[in-house]
Structures are given as structure tokens and as C-alpha cells.
Amino acid sequence: MRTIIGWAVLLLATAWVGAVEIKRPVDMGFVPLRAVSYEEAVELCTPLLSKDGKLTYAKIKNLLVIHDYPENIEAVKKLLAQIDEDPVNVRVDIFMDQAAQEKSSSFDVNLRNVRVEHRDGHTRVDGGIGISAGQGSREMSGSTNPFIMAGNGRPARIWVGETVADPVWVYEYGMGQGWWKQELVNRDLGVSLWVLPRVLPNDLVEIEVYPRVTARGSTPLSVDVKELGTKVVVQNGATMPLGGLDSSRRDAYRRILGVGSVFNGSNLSISVRPTIMRMPERLRQEKARQDQPPEKH
Numbered sequence: 001m002r003t004i005i006g007w008a009v010l011l012l013a014t015a016w017v018g019a020v021e022i023k024r025p026v027d028m029g030f031v032p033l034r035a036v037s038y039e040e041a042v043e044l045c046t047p048l049l050s051k052d053g054k055l056t057y058a059k060i061k062n063l064l065v066i067h068d069y070p071e072n073i074e075a076v077k078k079l080l081a082q083i084d085e086d087p088v089n090v091r092v093d094i095f096m097d098q099a100a101q102e103k104s105s106s107f108d109v110n111l112r113n114v115r116v117e118h119r120d121g122h123t124r125v126d127g128g129i130g131i132s133a134g135q136g137s138r139e140m141s142g143s144t145n146p147f148i149m150a151g152n153g154r155p156a157r158i159w160v161g162e163t164v165a166d167p168v169w170v171y172e173y174g175m176g177q178g179w180w181k182q183e184l185v186n187r188d189l190g191v192s193l194w195v196l197p198r199v200l201p202n203d204l205v206e207i208e209v210y211p212r213v214t215a216r217g218s219t220p221l222s223v224d225v226k227e228l229g230t231k232v233v234v235q236n237g238a239t240m241p242l243g244g245l246d247s248s249r250r251d252a253y254r255r256i257l258g259v260g261s262v263f264n265g266s267n268l269s270i271s272v273r274p275t276i277m278r279m280p281e282r283l284r285q286e287k288a289r290q291d292q293p294p295e296k297h
Helices: 002-022 038-048 070-083 247-257 281-290
Strands: 027-032 054-058 063-068 088-119 122-144 147-151 156-172 179-200 204-216 223-227 230-235 267-278
Touching: 027 070, 038 054, 038 063, 038 070, 063 070, 088 179, 088 204, 147 156, 147 179, 204 267, 230 267
Parallel strands: none
Antiparallel strands: 027 063, 054 063, 088 122, 088 147, 088 267, 156 179, 179 204, 204 223, 204 230
16 A cells, blocks of 8 residues: 555656646747848747747847747757858849831921012912932830849849739638628739849859739639749859840830830840849948847846
8 A cells, every 4th residue: 555655656746847847937039130031930940949939020120039948049049040141132233225127108298498478468488398208217226224122032023013902702701600791902913023133152143034924814803924934143243144035025024124115026135234232341240239139137
């Protein structure tokens, strides 16, 4: 009997110690985010947390807040120190030049050396009337140079179009039965030019450039989306022409970049030039000072 009681006391003591360990206080840690976004940090760091741990975000200071035990907080800090880096932006200049030959025909009537006199109620016209007819062609050229500023590995766009509100029906589920209600959904219709730069070693930049055309579909309230992409690798500060532009790509670029329809059927040349924009050392030090977490009291 004493043996049974002893084992029972031992089991209760073990359970009590385990409960104390589980309920130990959770600490708080801070990590200033640089190039890694909060969503990326959550995806990467969540496996390092305990079942009681969680991550939150101080948006104003761009701080990742870690609520967990000290060893888990240190594991998250160590991982982010290895993968996070100073933010890098890329300015992508887009050069578009094209030339066209415009054919024309003319039939002009010109009045030359005209003199009008009024005498005794009569009007007299002296001069000559010239009539010219002919046909020929003339060379036309045009260029435009927009630029896009994008974060390293993050897309940015130039957009030309309009935002429309489409009514849609949504079914709401209730305790007993559901009901239908109407809501408005905003849709972007038009043409956009997306640029996605990635900084590679040795100051190389991989650039994906693709126009996206969004228009009304064949059925009511539907939307059709078409994308055409081009990818190049360019040295920082160098200019690279985009090759392989078929007629559909050329038309999409014209609509975005502002060259009129007068150039339909003309020669088109599109080039890109990336410029890596890194944070100056003085600003980096100032930002590091401002990102220091608040001291504990």
C-alpha cells in the first residue's frame, strides 16, 4: 500500500513540475527588419517558435516583435541576422525609340499675290491661284523615357487605365440559413507595365519586363488578362535592348509608354537600363540608431 501511495505522489509531483515548466513566463524580443518583409519573416521564423510563441509587427518602426522563450527569440534573431540585409532599390529606365515612314497624298489649292479693289460698286480680284497635287513620304521618329523605382525582388508598375466597380453577389452563411447580398468589387482595367528587378552578384541585375493588358471579357462583368514577358540580365548602369518583340508586344508597349498610333507598323526599339540604389553609409548608421528597440525598465 505504501508503495502505491509513493508512486502516486511521485506522479503528481512530476505532473506539477511539468505544469510549472509549461507556464514559465514568455519573454519579448525585437528585430528591426531591413530588406525582409514582415510576411517573409513570419514564413521563415514561425517554425522556430514554441507552441506558445507568436510574431507581431510594429509597423511604424518596421520592427518584428517576438513573443516567446529566450532560446526561441535568440534562434529567430540569429536566422534574420544571416538572411536579412540592407534594403536595395533599383531604378529601371525604359528607353523606347521608333521611326516610321508616313506615306501621304496631297491636293492643295493656294492663293498667291491676291489684291482686292472696290470701285464703283464692283469688286476686282488680281492674283493667281495655284493648284498642286502629288504623293510622297516623310520620315517620322519619336521617343519616350519613363522610369520605374522598385525594391530588389519586388515588382512595380506603370499603369494606364481606369478602376471600375462591378457589383457581385456574395452568399453569407448564418446560424440557421444564409442569404445573398450585393457588394462592389474594384477592378483595374487598362494596360500596365510591370518591372521585377533582382540584384545578382557582381552588380548584375536580372530584369523581368512584362506588359499586362486587362479588358472586359466576352461575358458580362468578366475580365480578360493577357501577359507577355521578357527577361534580361544587365550590368548595373548599362543599357540592354529587349529582343523578340512581336506585334502584340509592340502594341502593348506603345499604349503604356505614350507613343501614338501614328507609328503603327514602324520599327520599334526598346531598351532598359538598371541603376542600383544603395543606402549611403551615413544614412545606414542613422537608421540603425533609430531602429534600436526600447530599453526595458
